[in-house]
Amino acid sequence: MPRSETNFPISTSIRRVLGVIFILFLALLLFLPRQSQEWLSHVGGPFARILEVPLHVVASIQDSIRHAWDHYIALQNVWEENQQLKQEVQRLQGEQNFLREHAIIAMQFQQLLAYQETTPMTTLPARIIGRNVSNWYRAIIINKGNQDGIHPEMGVITDAGVVGRVVRVNPTTAVVLLLSDPNVAITGMIQKSRDEGLVQGTPQGTIHMKYLPPLSPVQAGDPVVTSGLTDDFPRGLQIGRIQQVTKADTDLFQLGEIDPIVEFSKLEAVLVITSFQPDPPSSLPKPPVSPSP
């Protein structure tokens, strides 16, 4: 039995005729009037609607996939950009901090150098590189040593006032004992009353002015300056202001507590006095001589 007869119970000639009719029908469709085409479209409409559903579904799936992909890619880019921007912000913040720090240090040095230029003393600027290696002294370490001409007993100041005294010198560093340490004592003077005394640190970290004359009219708020009697500081450098004056009945002298003008905990740069010209007594103005009668 031929194969076509087994699959289709239609003979080959009929199939050919049907094929020709179908082609003719298709050809005829092209030449049918518009109304007939619309009728055909009405007939095919339901089929189109049925077909639309999977088409929409596929299209929406495709859209959502594309949308998600675009967002993912975009988000990934945003995330990367965000990370880069964060790193940039951190870098710029660090740079800004670094520059600010350098600007502050430069300003401090500028102040010190301006003071150094105006003062008649010969001074050497130094940076503070360490503090309080031992717990029992109030000290700082500066970055200048005996290679730079620093020697023990030299005075250390800032543009504000007295800081302390050099006590140990290494080749490139020196140890400065602060004025608030009990081992430092310098001669001071009440600027108004010209009364002299000994300025010395205490174990508590405060600064006292000892041996003030009992009848001295010293008051709280009076400025205290160096008297220039010791070799390490010239006359007239600021030490601080009198905070309070005490005198017990049994004491021979008054005791003044000084509020130091220099904030020792915030020091970053100092000047070491390498030499200065002490005021010669002849440079003091002579009192006016009244004509003898």
Place this chain on the structure above:
Amino acid sequence: MTIFLDILLCFGVVLAQATFSTILSAKGIYPDLCFILACVMGFHSGEYKGLRIGLTVGLFQDLFSPGGIGLNMILKGLAGALAGVTTHTFSTVTSPAILLVSFALSLGCGLASLVVAYPVVDAPILFHALSSGLLPQGLYNSLLTLGTFWVIKCIGPSLSMVHLGRGPR
């Protein structure tokens, strides 16, 4: 090589004491890192190592300290040696023992420094030094010594083979 490493360690600790100790300060009380190093070495590796490290770190500390050279060297050397002796001879290395011994040693070192550092030590100064310096610092030092000791003991075997020598008996 070990001596070189010892010197390097001591130098590093003195440097840390001069620069970073303010970070570790609690209410104005600074830990004495050199003392802690000497004690930890004494507890961990015995009296000879404690003495050696104590002397070295004390000498470096003296070089950057306003006081005369020798005080910190002797005190830290003694502290390191006594830490080794007391814990290895009279006691086992336990936390209370480390706390007690290092507190006592810190107090002793502080008192000796106080007598040398201050020109006059009268009763008010001594009371002030004890209340605001010696006792809190002793406690702080002993706590840090204990912490450092146990950290070293935990990360110990490899470290002790490289540098610290033998561990506690």
